[in-house]
Amino acid sequence: xSRFNKQRNxxxxxxxxxxxxxxxxxxxxxxxxxxVFSLASxxxxxxxxxxxxxxxxxNSPEIIVQRIVAGRHDLLPADYIDTIRAIRGVQSAKGRxxxxxxxxxxxxxxTLMVSEEPGVEVGRIVIGQGVSRTIHANRADxxxxxxxxxxxxxxxxxxxxxxxxxxxxxxxxxISESDFRExxxxxxxYVTDAAVYAKNKRELFMIADKIKRILxxxxxxxxxxxxxxxxAIFDWRGGILLVILSGAVIAFVILAWDKASGLSSxxxxxxxxxxxxxxxxxxxxxxxxxxxxxxxxxxxxxxxxLAYIHVFFASSALFEPALKGWSVLYPxxxxxxxxxxxxIATLFFLTVVPYTVSTIVPSWRAATIDPDTxxxx
Amino acid sequence: xxxxxxxxxxxxxxxxNEFVAIDGITLSVERDKVLVLKGPSGSxxxxxxxVIGCMARPTSGRITLSxxxxxxxxxxxxxxIRRKSFGFVFQQFNLIKxxxxxxxxxxxxYPTGEGFSVLKKRALxxxxxxxxxxRAFSKVEWLSGGxxxxxxxxxxxxxxxSVIIADxxxxxxxxxxxxxxxxxxxKLKVRRKTIIIASHDPIVYESAAVDRxxxxxxxxxLSRATRQ
Amino acid sequence: MFARKSNVFLLFMAVNIFLLALVFGxxxxxxxxxxxYLRGKAQMVKRIGLSDLxxxxxxxxxxxxxxADLSTPFQDHPMSLEHFPSGTIITPPPHLRSK
Ligand SMILES: Nc1ncnc2c1ncn2[C@@H]1O[C@H](COP(=O)(O)OP(=O)(O)O)[C@@H](O)[C@H]1O
Ligand SMILES: [Mg+2]
Numbered sequence: 001x002s003r004f005n006k007q008r009n010x011x012x013x014x015x016x017x018x019x020x021x022x023x024x025x026x027x028x029x030x031x032x033x034x035x036v037f038s039l040a041s042x043x044x045x046x047x048x049x050x051x052x053x054x055x056x057x058x059n060s061p062e063i064i065v066q067r068i069v070a071g072r073h074d075l076l077p078a079d080y081i082d083t084i085r086a087i088r089g090v091q092s093a094k095g096r097x098x099x100x101x102x103x104x105x106x107x108x109x110x111t112l113m114v115s116e117e118p119g120v121e122v123g124r125i126v127i128g129q130g131v132s133r134t135i136h137a138n139r140a141d142x143x144x145x146x147x148x149x150x151x152x153x154x155x156x157x158x159x160x161x162x163x164x165x166x167x168x169x170x171x172x173x174x175i176s177e178s179d180f181r182e183x184x185x186x187x188x189x190y191v192t193d194a195a196v197y198a199k200n201k202r203e204l205f206m207i208a209d210k211i212k213r214i215l216x217x218x219x220x221x222x223x224x225x226x227x228x229x230x231x232a233i234f235d236w237r238g239g240i241l242l243v244i245l246s247g248a249v250i251a252f253v254i255l256a257w258d259k260a261s262g263l264s265s266x267x268x269x270x271x272x273x274x275x276x277x278x279x280x281x282x283x284x285x286x287x288x289x290x291x292x293x294x295x296x297x298x299x300x301x302x303x304x305x306l307a308y309i310h311v312f313f314a315s316s317a318l319f320e321p322a323l324k325g326w327s328v329l330y331p332x333x334x335x336x337x338x339x340x341x342x343x344i345a346t347l348f349f350l351t352v353v354p355y356t357v358s359t360i361v362p363s364w365r366a367a368t369i370d371p372d373t374x375x376x377x
Numbered sequence: 378x379x380x381x382x383x384x385x386x387x388x389x390x391x392x393x394n395e396f397v398a399i400d401g402i403t404l405s406v407e408r409d410k411v412l413v414l415k416g417p418s419g420s421x422x423x424x425x426x427x428v429i430g431c432m433a434r435p436t437s438g439r440i441t442l443s444x445x446x447x448x449x450x451x452x453x454x455x456x457x458i459r460r461k462s463f464g465f466v467f468q469q470f471n472l473i474k475x476x477x478x479x480x481x482x483x484x485x486x487y488p489t490g491e492g493f494s495v496l497k498k499r500a501l502x503x504x505x506x507x508x509x510x511x512r513a514f515s516k517v518e519w520l521s522g523g524x525x526x527x528x529x530x531x532x533x534x535x536x537x538x539s540v541i542i543a544d545x546x547x548x549x550x551x552x553x554x555x556x557x558x559x560x561x562x563x564k565l566k567v568r569r570k571t572i573i574i575a576s577h578d579p580i581v582y583e584s585a586a587v588d589r590x591x592x593x594x595x596x597x598x599l600s601r602a603t604r605q
Numbered sequence: 606m607f608a609r610k611s612n613v614f615l616l617f618m619a620v621n622i623f624l625l626a627l628v629f630g631x632x633x634x635x636x637x638x639x640x641x642y643l644r645g646k647a648q649m650v651k652r653i654g655l656s657d658l659x660x661x662x663x664x665x666x667x668x669x670x671x672x673a674d675l676s677t678p679f680q681d682h683p684m685s686l687e688h689f690p691s692g693t694i695i696t697p698p699p700h701l702r703s704k
Contacts, residue, residue: 002490008611009487009496013480015610020475053658055643059651064672073672096654100665109662111669115653130659164642165649170659171668193672195654226656226671233670266474273471276432277485277532278460280453294614301621308628312635327663336639339632371459372432375423375544377471493609 007290010283014290017270029299035249036303036351037310043343044311045319048335053230056168057223061195063208064096064221073219075190080215084196087210091199095191097180101145101173108134108171108328112184115174119159122176126159130170130329148185155179163332170331196220263362269377271366276374284367285360292359296352304344312337378571379406379429379540384438386424386596398424399435400596407589408539411562411572413582416593422575423544425593429573430542431459460485464533466543470525472517472532478504478524479513482531489536496535503531507561523554530561540571547578559584 018025065084067076076095084093097114110131119126127137137143137157144154161169181188196211198204208220271284279287310318315334386399398421406412406429414422427433429440431447440448447458464485472481482500504513507527512520517528526546533541543562547555555578562572563586574581582590592599649655661667 004490005492006488006490008615009483009490009493011611011614012493012609013476013484013487015614016476016480017473019610049658049660052643056646056650057656057658059647060656061654064656066672094654100668109664109668111659111662113653113655117653128659130662161649162645165646167658167660168646168650168655169653171662172653172659174653221656221671229671230658270473273473274484276467276471277465278456278536279485279488280456283488297618298621301618301625305621305624305628308632312632327661327667329662331659331662336643337632337635339629341629370433371456372427374465374467374471375427375432377467377469493611 006283007286010287011290011294014287014294017287018291018294025295029295029302032295032299032351032355033303033306036300036347037306039249039351040304040307040347041310041316041319043347044307044338045316045335047340047343048311048338050230051338052167052336054227057226057230060223060226061096062198062201062204062223063196063211064226065093065194065196065211065215066219066221067193067215068217068219073193075186076193076218078189078191080218081191081194083214084194084211087207087214089199089203089207091197093194093196096193096195097177097186098192099180099184103135104146106134106328110173110329111171112173112175112180114177114180117174120174120176121158122178123155124158124176125155125179126161126172126174127157128161128169128172129163129166130331131173132157132160133332134329145183147183153179153183166331167333167335170333171329257358263366267363268366268369271363272369272373272377275367275369275371281367285364288360288363288367289356292356293352296355300348300352304347308337308339311335378408378443380439380441381405381429382439384425384428384435384440386421386428386433387436390436398596399428401438402596402598404591404598406540406571406573408571409566409569410588411566411574411586413587413590414573414575414593415577415582415590417577420593421596422593424596426542426544426573426575430463430465430540431455460489460536462538462540464536464538464541466526466529466533466541466546468545468548470529470549472525472529474518475516477514478509478517478520478528478531481517481528482535484535485532486535500531500535503534504528507531522549523557526550526554526558527561534565538570540573541565543572543574543576545576545578546574547576547581552580555580559586562586 065076065080066073067080068074078095081093081095084090099112101110101112102108103110108131115126117126125143127143132138135143139157139160141157142154143157144152147153155175161172161174175183180186196207198207204222204224208222211218211220274284274287275281310316312335315332320330381402381404384399384402384404385397388394388396388398400421402425414425416422424433428435435448438448439446442458442462447455450458472478473484479497479500482503483496486496486499501510501513504510507530509524509527509531512524512528517525520528526549530541533543547558550558559581562574562584565572566586574587576582581587656671657669659668666673
């Protein structure tokens, strides 16, 4: 009890002491909170997307076979699919028909995809929320499209995809096969690529290998590679945000170092007085510990909480400009919240611990001065 | 109460700038009396006070406090003894700026682990004793010299020590305030405190409250002791 | 009279810890709650045969990073300036670099 009281007493003094340089220390807490906030926001955002990608894309085609012509992917002859289907271990192989459509009026890019979703018929399309938002198209509206030959055609919007699915479907225009072919001028013996499923998931690699051998002008992309792509994309080392952030982090480190390590003569004097009036070396160090802990713990917890609100309640609003970029059509999605205790612990050890340590260490020497120095201050 | 036997304090021992600040002092400080050490600057008063107050260890010699040998105690115990038995009033007052008078008074008691409300009550009653009730929650830099000194005396008393040590307490005070200070010393004596003051201010050593004056020179106590 | 400073701070930290706990609780609750939606989404991915998340619509390789061209490395290079932000946030898929 008295030990607890003692720490609380020392904490009292530390707080009084911190409050003396109110503006400086508040500025420090604000900057520190901002840093934790930004780091945690990036971390939460990327981790949540990674997690979501992992779950959602688990169901993407197991192998996608592209045809490569002159180093670029090209339309795949439909008879390739029969060849693939004949490979042992292949459960099914289906041609996918899809492409991009640039809408000049809005300046937006759509992904056109042939599908047999309900609502997709000749003359009728299903669109994603992003498309609907960008061109203000609602159910039963007629949307014009430009054909490959420059003439125009139009389709009726029969349905709009759910907003929950926006993270995968925002820019989709689901269209019937005959409309797609007619609009894009793709003849019946070609598809965009092929989606292949294997009987045994463990044979994927082998099947991909076999496809590559039998059809040398193709490039099979396995689901593993797709998932790995997403892992890599959102590995949070990459990215301009972190480049900018690291600048901020470095600035903060300098600031913190200056603040924490540059024990001013006033502070030395105070430590001398404390020692003189009966504080032990360990009491002085405890005070310095609290000084670091008060600032870093407050900033840390505030930063984490704000980042969580930012990413999972405010749809990462502050990242929007960076993520949006040149895109006109931008998916509005709410990420599924995900908190990894290990991540939080990592962040803790990267922020709170170094700051607190860098507050204590420089005061160590000052704390061991002889108490009689106080007589000659 | 405090017995010093053959205390020596040597600074920079073994180096060319070796300096003997205290050169074999044997002294016995009586309980509940006021002792003044007078002497010119550099005579070793401050050094002797810090040795008596367990702030510095003597180079050689023995000190006993209430019959207990303390010279050989480890640092931690020494700090505890100092905190419990000694209260210090410094020449420069040495208050911590930016915090209130009340907090300054409590400061030596923080490491004892006593409850805050108890400490606060004690600090406020000490401040009241020195007519500082109204200034209790002012920052110390707003206090006048006399007030600051009274705060520093209150601080010296917060752990209820039996010995008060004051080094040149009147050096920064005018005549009136110096006299006030000696009045306070008289009151403390009544409260059964042992008081040791280093000063070469006549107001101090000629004061009626003083029981004994020892003159120091070159790290020694002159055998001719005044007023005993 | 005066609120004790350490109490104010300890209370503040207690509130923070409570909020952090709430955040963790909210996250695990939300995660559990979202499973049906995620499954729905995964179902849709399967039905339509989607291969990528719709994060950036500004360029082919940004819209479908997993489908990016194999032999045109510069379009995927992080320094590609025509699509500045997304091009710096996403890196080329590893199977393009390793092969
Ligand atoms: N840490 C030290 N190192 C070297 N010399 C010191 C040190 N502290 C005090 N002295 C010397 O010891 C002598 C006695 O000093 P002090 O006790 O302060 O005398 P007084 O308080 O009577 O003026 C002085 O000459 C001073 O220079
Ligand atoms: Mg002196």
